Amino acid sequence: MKSLAELQAIRDRAKANLDLRKENPNAARVLVGMATCGIAAGARPVLNAFTEEIAKRGLTDSVTVTQTGCIGICQYEPVVEIEIPGEEKVTYVKMTPEKAVRVVNDHIVNKNVVTEYTIGANTK
Amino acid sequence: MRELSLNVMDVAQNSIRAKAKLVAITVNESDKNDCLDISIEDNGCGMTEEQVNQVVDPFFTTRTTRKVGLGIPLFKLSAEQTGGSFDIKSQVGKGTVTKASYVKSHVDMTPLGDINSTIEILIRCNPDTDFVFTHSTDNGSFTLDTRELREILGDVSLDTPDVLEWINQYLEEQTQIIFGGV
Numbered sequence: 305m306k307s308l309a310e311l312q313a314i315r316d317r318a319k320a321n322l323d324l325r326k327e328n329p330n331a332a333r334v335l336v337g338m339a340t341c342g343i344a345a346g347a348r349p350v351l352n353a354f355t356e357e358i359a360k361r362g363l364t365d366s367v368t369v370t371q372t373g374c375i376g377i378c379q380y381e382p383v384v385e386i387e388i389p390g391e392e393k394v395t396y397v398k399m400t401p402e403k404a405v406r407v408v409n410d411h412i413v414n415k416n417v418v419t420e421y422t423i424g425a426n427t428k
Numbered sequence: 429m430r431e432l433s434l435n436v437m438d439v440a441q442n443s444i445r446a447k448a449k450l451v452a453i454t455v456n457e458s459d460k461n462d463c464l465d466i467s468i469e470d471n472g473c474g475m476t477e478e479q480v481n482q483v484v485d486p487f488f489t490t491r492t493t494r495k496v497g498l499g500i501p502l503f504k505l506s507a508e509q510t511g512g513s514f515d516i517k518s519q520v521g522k523g524t525v526t527k528a529s530y531v532k533s534h535v536d537m538t539p540l541g542d543i544n545s546t547i548e549i550l551i552r553c554n555p556d557t558d559f560v561f562t563h564s565t566d567n568g569s570f571t572l573d574t575r576e577l578r579e580i581l582g583d584v585s586l587d588t589p590d591v592l593e594w595i596n597q598y599l600e601e602q603t604q605i606i607f608g609g610v
Binding site: 305306308310311312314315317318319338339340341343344348351352355359364369370371373374375376378 | 497
């Protein structure tokens with residue numbers, strides 16, 4: 305049974321590295337489009353795949369996953385934008401949980417944009 | 429939408445965009461009474477009477493990125509196609525209450541789906557908003573109130589990985605109990 309006492313222990317542990325988490329100007333951001341169009345196209349499993357893969361690789365302190373609204377390209381949903389400080393923003397379209405894993409590994413970890421999933425490669 | 433939990437996630441985003449500090453999501457289901465009721469209540473900026481009348485129109489939206497707004501119309505349709513009902517009440521400056529009632533056994537009933545995942549994502553992506561989630565069945569009910577968690581956590585954020593993991597497991601355990609599992 306999950307108890308509030310357990311939560312207290314989590315707080316005490318988390319407090320130790322709180323400052324580390326808070327002030328990370330180099331944190332990369334994963335923005336998943338979660339308006340009606342994104343959700344209907346399957347954005348939730350994509351977001352879950354990103355958070356799972358990032359946790360698995362121990363990147364939770366340097367990458368944040370968050371949701372964003374509709375940017376007007378509903379036909380390309382699920383849309384995911386990757387923002388890495390100092391680099392140009394990359395927009396991935398028609399995402400799936402499998403593609404999400406590859407984007408984490410190739411783009412976020414190894415800094416190689418997965419060109420074939422980007423909007424540029426999918427609009428012709 | 430393949431699951432009602434996705435409609436809930438969609439409509440809850442409206443509350444967040446309305447700058448709600450508190451969003452209460454309630455799911456009451458009963459096989460005995462053959463019903464499932466969903467309510468999403470927020471203390472956001474609210475809407476005028478005119479806007480409330482417009483939101484059920486798919487061709488109305490306040491967005492500028494596209495010309496249609498399907499969130500509320502889809503939610504309304506999902507309830508009405510089961511012979512249920514749908515209602516929005518709103519007051520400017522006070523907040524909005526959206527309610528959908530379903531006839532559970534109807535052939536056009538959409539499954540509720542993974543509502544816990546919806547709640548977890550809402551908390552993860554909006555750690556500064558408070559959520560109160562209540563789920564009840566014929567067997568009992570439980571509530572997750574992030575204000576209570578915040579009291580214990582102090583300045584440790586709700587989106588700390590260990591905290592989210594705790595929330596996940598809590599939701600899973602409690603859900604099993606209200607569905608009569610072991």
